[in-house]
Amino acid sequence: MNRRNFIKSGAALTALAFFYPEKILGGAKVMAAENLKWWQKSIVYQIYPKSFQDTTGSGTGDLNGITQHLDYLKKLGVGAIWLTPIYPSPQVDNGYDISDYTAINPDFGTMKDFEKLVAEADKRGIKIVMDLVFNHSSDKHEWFLESKKNRTNPKADWYIWKDAKPDGSAPTNWRCFFGGGVWTWCEERQQYYMHTFAKEQPDLNWENPEVRQALFDAAKFWLDKGVGGFRIDAIPYIKKPAYVDGTPDGKDGMVAVHKMTVNTPGILDFLHEFKDKVFAGHDIFTVGEANGVSPEELKYWIGEQGVFDMIFEFSHVLLPLKNGEVFCRPTEWKLTELKQAISESQAATKNNGWYPMYFENHDRPRSPNYFFKKDADKVKAAKALATILLTMRGTPFIYEGQELGMTNIDWDSIEMYNDIGSHTQFDFALNEGFTVAQAMDFIKFFSRDNARTPMQWNDKTNAGFSSGKTWLPVNDNFKTLNAAAEEKNSDSVLNWYRKLAKFRAENIELTHGDYKLILPSSEEIFAFSRSVDGKTLITAVNFTSENVALPLELSNKKIVLSSEENADKNSLKPLEARIYK
Numbered sequence: 210m211n212r213r214n215f216i217k218s219g220a221a222l223t224a225l226a227f228f229y230p231e232k233i234l235g236g237a238k239v240m241a242a243e244n245l246k247w248w249q250k251s252i253v254y255q256i257y258p259k260s261f262q263d264t265t266g267s268g269t270g271d272l273n274g275i276t277q278h279l280d281y282l283k284k285l286g287v288g289a290i291w292l293t294p295i296y297p298s299p300q301v302d303n304g305y306d307i308s309d310y311t312a313i314n315p316d317f318g319t320m321k322d323f324e325k326l327v328a329e330a331d332k333r334g335i336k337i338v339m340d341l342v343f344n345h346s347s348d349k350h351e352w353f354l355e356s357k358k359n360r361t362n363p364k365a366d367w368y369i370w371k372d373a374k375p376d377g378s379a380p381t382n383w384r385c386f387f388g389g390g391v392w393t394w395c396e397e398r399q400q401y402y403m404h405t406f407a408k409e410q411p412d413l414n415w416e417n418p419e420v421r422q423a424l425f426d427a428a429k430f431w432l433d434k435g436v437g438g439f440r441i442d443a444i445p446y447i448k449k450p451a452y453v454d455g456t457p458d459g460k461d462g463m464v465a466v467h468k469m470t471v472n473t474p475g476i477l478d479f480l481h482e483f484k485d486k487v488f489a490g491h492d493i494f495t496v497g498e499a500n501g502v503s504p505e506e507l508k509y510w511i512g513e514q515g516v517f518d519m520i521f522e523f524s525h526v527l528l529p530l531k532n533g534e535v536f537c538r539p540t541e542w543k544l545t546e547l548k549q550a551i552s553e554s555q556a557a558t559k560n561n562g563w564y565p566m567y568f569e570n571h572d573r574p575r576s577p578n579y580f581f582k583k584d585a586d587k588v589k590a591a592k593a594l595a596t597i598l599l600t601m602r603g604t605p606f607i608y609e610g611q612e613l614g615m616t617n618i619d620w621d622s623i624e625m626y627n628d629i630g631s632h633t634q635f636d637f638a639l640n641e642g643f644t645v646a647q648a649m650d651f652i653k654f655f656s657r658d659n660a661r662t663p664m665q666w667n668d669k670t671n672a673g674f675s676s677g678k679t680w681l682p683v684n685d686n687f688k689t690l691n692a693a694a695e696e697k698n699s700d701s702v703l704n705w706y707r708k709l710a711k712f713r714a715e716n717i718e719l720t721h722g723d724y725k726l727i728l729p730s731s732e733e734i735f736a737f738s739r740s741v742d743g744k745t746l747i748t749a750v751n752f753t754s755e756n757v758a759l760p761l762e763l764s765n766k767k768i769v770l771s772s773e774e775n776a777d778k779n780s781l782k783p784l785e786a787r788i789y790k
């Protein structure tokens with residue numbers, strides 16, 4: 210099976226291959242400069258509020274902490290902030306289990322704090338983007354508490370309830386993303402309910418128009434608060450197909466739910482209703498977390514006829530993972546594969562819709578660890594990826610701490626990890642016959658907690674994140690890797706990000722220009738051009754830790770920016786990133 214078919218099969222996703230793949234292809238046309246919307250010219254910064262800045266000493270970040278750092282974000286050139294869920298939640302999946310869609314988690318502050326954040330951000334030309342988690346709610350949401358009471362209550366049909374099979378077993382053999390089946394037995398109703406993710410995240414029944422309207426009303430509530438857009442979680446799972454068993458793909462006799470329920474016929478009707486009733490007519494952007502959308506279907510999902518402005522694409526971030534397993538562990542991959550994955554996504558969105566470019570988010574390891582060899586210089590690696598991110602066509606998404614070059618943690622015991630997915634992964638690996646030490650290596654490589662440790666603001670207590678006991682330990686390297694130190698160092702990752710952001714804002718090629726891959730077969734250099742109106746910029750990044758000679762087609766160009774001092778026109782230094790005019 211080739212990578213694309215494998216990805217489509219969903220085998221990698223059974224666990225948290227977080228989450229979603231698919232390649233998308235498309236036509237070719239240079240977007241007219243004047244046609245770009247504000248969010249196509251913006252940089253989006255993703256904040257994991259729990260870990261950004263605590264202002265109360267609770268050990269958990271809060272909204273006022275975000276407001277406090279708006280000038281820092283402004284200086285980074287940020288135009289929009291995507292907040293991962295800030296709603297009341299039992300935090301089984303760190304906020305992706307919502308118990309009230311139109312309120313603020315008291316741990317994060319109050320609605321007034323939120324309004325202040327929106328207003329203060331607005332003063333700086335920054336929009337706030339909310340995360341909509343509409344495939345499922347928390348099992349503590351009052352809708353579910355009502356629904357589970359009996360089979361006749363007014364919300365009886367708001368979730369997905371099914372009778373047991375005649376032998377009492379679950380309705381299907383589908384495995385949820387967090388391990389175990391998607392069905393959990395409910396004593397009160399004497400029925401099973403379905404959950405694509407953890408059992409505390411029951412799936413909402415989108416077939417019920419009242420449910421859809423309640424969700425749309427929740428989104429509108431936030432539009433009325435002045436938000437600038439939405440990131441929409443796990444959206445291709447909202448339409449459930451026939452409830453039939455699938456061919457088992459693991460030792461547990463189950464099949465990945467992804468394979469059975471992703472992007473099934475009829476979903477677009479729901480999505481168009483969503484668009485028409487909520488997004489239409491608002492100057493916002495929407496980005497769907499949408500796997501399983503084939504190249505042919507892309508035009509129905511994004512762009513003029515589509516429902517969203519952008520969808521997150523997963524092929525490039527899945528490359529470092531071994532195919533065909535129910536858990537995540539590293540594999541060998543080639544630079545040409547990364548270039549191909551990104552280039553195909555570029556081609557796909559050239560003429561239809563728009564691409565959100567990213568290397569990190571709260572579900573991924575830190576990129577300097579993930580995309581480079583163990584012994585690679587992490588500062589140089591962070592700058593190398595920053596250069597691709599900020600010179601690529603599409604809207605760049607920076608995840609908190611990425612601009613500092615934050616790196617993975619290296620915790621030895623599974624007990625130290627908070628992420629529900631890490632525990633699942635660990636169990637999967639043991640079930641498949643790996644030793645505890647091997648399973649721990651996989652966790653260290655892929656745990657979502659790698660990206661969730663507190664922001665490293667300075668070298669003081671808890672990296673300046675909190676004066677209290679932090680909800681997740683701070684990465685040990687905060688004494689040397691922190692924003693205050695980087696602020697003072699003109700050669701830091703932070704200052705490289707700032708330089709690139711400014712360069713992007715000043716050079717129309719980088720926002721509007723066409724994308725073309727250069728040196729496609731090189732396993733050492735990732736190079737591409739961005740051209741518009743007869744002007745061209747070229748990015749060249751050395752992915753190796755050796756000097757690499759440059760071909761004439763690059764060595765005779767004018768270097769306008771380099772991550773290295775004294776850049777040599779004939780070669781790239783280890784992990785050097787540069788831009789040519």
Ligand code: NOJ
Pocket residue numbers: 228302305342406442443498571572
């Ligand atoms: C995708 C989110 O990014 C992830 O963090 C979460 O666990 C799942 N969706 C479930 O909501």
